[in-house]
Amino acid sequence: MTHSDCKIDVQCNNTHHSLESGREEKEHWRLAMKLCSVASLATLLFSLLLLSLFFAFSSAAYNVTYDRRSLIIDGQRKLLISASIHYPRSVPAMWPGLVQTAKEGGIDVIETYVFWNGHELSPGKFYFGGRYDLVKFVKIVQKAGMYLILRIGPFVAGEWNFGGVPVWLHYVPGTVFRTNNEPFKNYMQKFMTFIVNLMKQEKLFASQGGPIIMAQVENEYGDTESIYGDGGKPYAMWAAKMALSQNIGVPWIMCQQYDAPDPVINTCNSFYCDQFNPNSLNKPKMWTENWPGWFKTFGARDPHRPPEDIAYSVARFFQKGGSLQNYYMYHGGTNFGRTSGGPFITTSYDYDAPIDEYGLARLPKWGHLKELHNAIKLCEHALLNSEPTLLSLGPLQEVDIYEDTSGACSAFIANMDDKNDKIIEFRNVSYQLPAWSVSILPDCKKVVFNTAKVGSQTSIAEMVPEKLQPSVTSPAKDLKSLKWEVFVEKAGIWGEADFVRNGFVDHINTTKDTTDYLWYTTSVQVDENEEFLRKGSQPMLLVESKGHALHAFVNQKLQVSASGNGTVSPFKFRSPISLKAGKNEIALLSMTVGLQNAGPYYEWVGAGLTSVKIEGFSNGIKDLSTYTWTYKTGLQGEHLSIYKADGLNNVNWVSTSEPPEKQPLAWYKAVVDAPPGDEPIGLDMIHMGKGLAWLNGEEVGRYWPRKASTHEACVDKCDYRGKFSPNKCSTGCGEPTQRWYHVPRSWFKPSGNILVIFEEIGGDPTQIRFSRRKIKGVCALVSEDHPSFELEPRLEDKATVTLKCPRNSRISSVKFASFGTPTGMCGSYTKGDCHDPDSTSVVEKVCLNKKECAVELTEQNFNKGSCSSTEKKLAVEVVCG
Numbered sequence: 001m002t003h004s005d006c007k008i009d010v011q012c013n014n015t016h017h018s019l020e021s022g023r024e025e026k027e028h029w030r031l032a033m034k035l036c037s038v039a040s041l042a043t044l045l046f047s048l049l050l051l052s053l054f055f056a057f058s059s060a061a062y063n064v065t066y067d068r069r070s071l072i073i074d075g076q077r078k079l080l081i082s083a084s085i086h087y088p089r090s091v092p093a094m095w096p097g098l099v100q101t102a103k104e105g106g107i108d109v110i111e112t113y114v115f116w117n118g119h120e121l122s123p124g125k126f127y128f129g130g131r132y133d134l135v136k137f138v139k140i141v142q143k144a145g146m147y148l149i150l151r152i153g154p155f156v157a158g159e160w161n162f163g164g165v166p167v168w169l170h171y172v173p174g175t176v177f178r179t180n181n182e183p184f185k186n187y188m189q190k191f192m193t194f195i196v197n198l199m200k201q202e203k204l205f206a207s208q209g210g211p212i213i214m215a216q217v218e219n220e221y222g223d224t225e226s227i228y229g230d231g232g233k234p235y236a237m238w239a240a241k242m243a244l245s246q247n248i249g250v251p252w253i254m255c256q257q258y259d260a261p262d263p264v265i266n267t268c269n270s271f272y273c274d275q276f277n278p279n280s281l282n283k284p285k286m287w288t289e290n291w292p293g294w295f296k297t298f299g300a301r302d303p304h305r306p307p308e309d310i311a312y313s314v315a316r317f318f319q320k321g322g323s324l325q326n327y328y329m330y331h332g333g334t335n336f337g338r339t340s341g342g343p344f345i346t347t348s349y350d351y352d353a354p355i356d357e358y359g360l361a362r363l364p365k366w367g368h369l370k371e372l373h374n375a376i377k378l379c380e381h382a383l384l385n386s387e388p389t390l391l392s393l394g395p396l397q398e399v400d401i402y403e404d405t406s407g408a409c410s411a412f413i414a415n416m417d418d419k420n421d422k423i424i425e426f427r428n429v430s431y432q433l434p435a436w437s438v439s440i441l442p443d444c445k446k447v448v449f450n451t452a453k454v455g456s457q458t459s460i461a462e463m464v465p466e467k468l469q470p471s472v473t474s475p476a477k478d479l480k481s482l483k484w485e486v487f488v489e490k491a492g493i494w495g496e497a498d499f500v501r502n503g504f505v506d507h508i509n510t511t512k513d514t515t516d517y518l519w520y521t522t523s524v525q526v527d528e529n530e531e532f533l534r535k536g537s538q539p540m541l542l543v544e545s546k547g548h549a550l551h552a553f554v555n556q557k558l559q560v561s562a563s564g565n566g567t568v569s570p571f572k573f574r575s576p577i578s579l580k581a582g583k584n585e586i587a588l589l590s591m592t593v594g595l596q597n598a599g600p601y602y603e604w605v606g607a608g609l610t611s612v613k614i615e616g617f618s619n620g621i622k623d624l625s626t627y628t629w630t631y632k633t634g635l636q637g638e639h640l641s642i643y644k645a646d647g648l649n650n651v652n653w654v655s656t657s658e659p660p661e662k663q664p665l666a667w668y669k670a671v672v673d674a675p676p677g678d679e680p681i682g683l684d685m686i687h688m689g690k691g692l693a694w695l696n697g698e699e700v701g702r703y704w705p706r707k708a709s710t711h712e713a714c715v716d717k718c719d720y721r722g723k724f725s726p727n728k729c730s731t732g733c734g735e736p737t738q739r740w741y742h743v744p745r746s747w748f749k750p751s752g753n754i755l756v757i758f759e760e761i762g763g764d765p766t767q768i769r770f771s772r773r774k775i776k777g778v779c780a781l782v783s784e785d786h787p788s789f790e791l792e793p794r795l796e797d798k799a800t801v802t803l804k805c806p807r808n809s810r811i812s813s814v815k816f817a818s819f820g821t822p823t824g825m826c827g828s829y830t831k832g833d834c835h836d837p838d839s840t841s842v843v844e845k846v847c848l849n850k851k852e853c854a855v856e857l858t859e860q861n862f863n864k865g866s867c868s869s870t871e872k873k874l875a876v877e878v879v880c881g
């Protein structure tokens with residue numbers, strides 16, 4: 001029984017699970033009714049018999065095993081392309097679309113971590129609702145006819161708060177994470193068993209007819225195992241054994257685990273894995289994390305990995321015997337609420353992935369990889385059923401030829417030179433190889449794909465700002481301008497103090513991460529004869545903190561804000577403050593910005609103040625570190641849940657159409673309409689300082705338009721050639737790392753939406769906008785010799801420019817078209833010396849008012865004879881409207 005058979009069964013059995021499936025059920029009935037009207041009763045009965053036989057068989061389990069070459073599913077070797085999509089990083093309404101876009105991109109498998117701290121909220125108390133509805137997510141993948149790899153961990157790293165492990169576990173006495181420690185192992189085993197049983201109950205393992213073909217225990221432990229000393233190896237071996245004892249009927253993997261014991265397969269995570277080999281000749285070569293971009297931290301640049309290099313790494317991996325490759329991430333999504341790891345990981349987890357944070361295909365990356373997947377799939381049989389012959393074609397050029405007994409032959413020719421293009425001869429044919437590229441020849445003759453030749457269209461995305469519209473249900477409607485309601489917190493202890501202590505406590509040990517905020521307050525007496533008062537000078541505040549960020553208030557006035565730098569959380573500063581004669585209230589608001597998510601013993605990394613001094617007194621420095629400090633965890637507004645429907649009235653909001661600007665510790669509330677259209681929405685916070693946002697009680701997350709330094713290196717155009725590292729091709733120097741914050745459409749009602757903002761430093765809420773993410777146009781540039789997928793040789797060159805506007809839009813005008821020698825990039829193409837003057841009219845004829853079109857670079861369309869010595873290209877930019 002093959003997996004695709006299974007999927008049909010599941011579609012029919014699980015129709016009650018989602019809206020989508022409900023729709024499908026209706027379609028089935030409509031189809032059945034039509035059939036009834038045309039078919040004879042006998043035919044119908046016969047069809048029903050066939051259908052029931054089909055369903056009876058299709059729920060059968062299927063067998064997943066492996067050998068040294070690949071996974072073997074029901075006796076068939078499989079070459080698999082996989083994609084990480086993490087369910088809590090989007091919303092259930094987005095899941096079917098994301099999975100479908102992955103499938104259209106040539107993906108066979110969805111890979112996800114399981115997020116322990118999102119599920120086990122306190123010991124033994126589980127949550128699987130909303131974004132954490134793991135079963136629903138797995139069933140959506142199943143319904144799409146795809147496989148799933150479940151990386152249970154339960155430690156995951158993943159730029160996720162505390163690496164996915166619940167914070168409460170750190171406070172279970174005697175617990176040390178990820179080592180041979182009884183409490184940790186005990187809780188880990190309980191959680192893993194719970195998840196496995198849940199999957200078994202829902203029949204989601206392949207061994208039960210479900211989509212899960214592999215599961216992972218731990219995550220990259222091999223990289224830190226030795227640092228855990230005597231506890232390291234025994235823990236890793238225990239984890240493997242415990243996983244195997246779960247009897248899931250499909251293989252277990254451990255990534256970056258060089259000593260993974262049989263039958264657990266060790267897999268590779270890196271930007272390149274062609275040189276990786278598993279630790280036994282009986283295990284297949286699998287790549288669980290190929291990073292097609294990278295994550296961002298507040299205040300850092302925006303990293304991009306060029307599609308040519310991703311494709312190169314993937315092609316090299318399959319060339320060198322790989323059989324399963326996964327993109328981490330294929331859709332990165334959003335770290336909603338306070339789920340991002342830290343310190344400083346942004347709320348956006350876009351990752352420059354093939355599907356962007358908002359769920360739109362990122363082009364050309366998505367399209368280029370789709371073509372790559374098609375090309376690799378054409379080689380599947382030869383690749384998996386023969387041993388390669390390696391032929392050197394030069395110092396940095398090589399071909400691997402896979403020829404099976406049936407005579408099928410596929411070849412991958414690589415040019416590993418990161419500077420120079422090369423022309424090589426292979427089987428009496430000469431091939432031109434761009435630098436740092438792989439050509440794929442599914443029949444050993446014709447190049448159908450070269451990793452460095454991007455023919456896929458590029459899309460031009462923009463964020464279209466929309467003023468916040470007062471809602472019909474809001475009393476402000478008649479004012480035509482939005483009315484904000486404001487509540488300003490007191491700086492320092494609100495309500496009763498939590499406790500009083502001489503000196504400092506650790507921030508995380510105190511808040512237990514129930515909030516980002518901890519108040520440290522004390523007071524300082526200043527004699528009226530103090531010199532700095534007489535001179536009118538300012539004393540200096542000296543602070544040292546383990547992190548992550550701090551606002552210092554004196555007598556209710558914000559004096560200074562500071563934070564760690566990039567990914568380093570400790571910081572210190574020296575800054576002038578204003579003190580008055582008599583008693584001065586010192587209120588320091590310490591903040592975490594996501595807890596550590598990886599590294600040996602990461603759970604012990606602390607935060608908060610370690611030293612506070614004031615310099616400038618006549619009798620020397622005052623060291624406040626030993627003073628008596630009064631503590632309060634969290635904000636009053638958080639405590640009263642004033643961002644949720646049932647807590648909104650817990651404070652007295654002041655209503656105004658001119659909310660205070662630059663007001664620290666301010667809560668803002670507005671009742672707004674949903675923005676028009678159906679495009680995804682980002683909340684534009686460029687005019688705000690730092691804080692948290694909610695819509696209708698749903699946590700948008702931390703915002704902080706902190707800027708990336710102008711001193712770092714950013715690029716306009718990335719040279720794809722050569723090894724990639726996250727700092728290689730960054731953009732955004734001098735700009736906020738994250739300006740827009742994803743608010744899923746499904747969180748909006750048409751009107752009466754309650755937007756709540758907590759602003760720490762002070763901003764201008766009247767400038768807050770919803771922005772619609774729109775694809776305003778698409779471009780493509782294809783050369784005459786661009787590889788095409790037609791394996792049969794044709795008389796005519798069929799290089800083609802294909803263009804497609806997003807749904808609900810059509811090609812409304814042709815902004816640029818030139819057949820000849822155009823140059824430049826999408827958005828700024830220019831004509832070259834050679835230009836066919838009919839280019840625009842040809843493209844208009846084929847494309848105008850269409851959703852999609854294909855313009856062939858043929859003699860009929862263009863004047864191919866002119867400027868004959870040069871290779872010609874067609875560049876097109878169209879507007880979608």
Ligand code: GAL
Nearest residue numbers: 156157158159219220269295
């Ligand atoms: C890996 C880790 C992932 C993620 C990735 C970087 O080492 O396994 O969870 O953190 O790095 O995005």
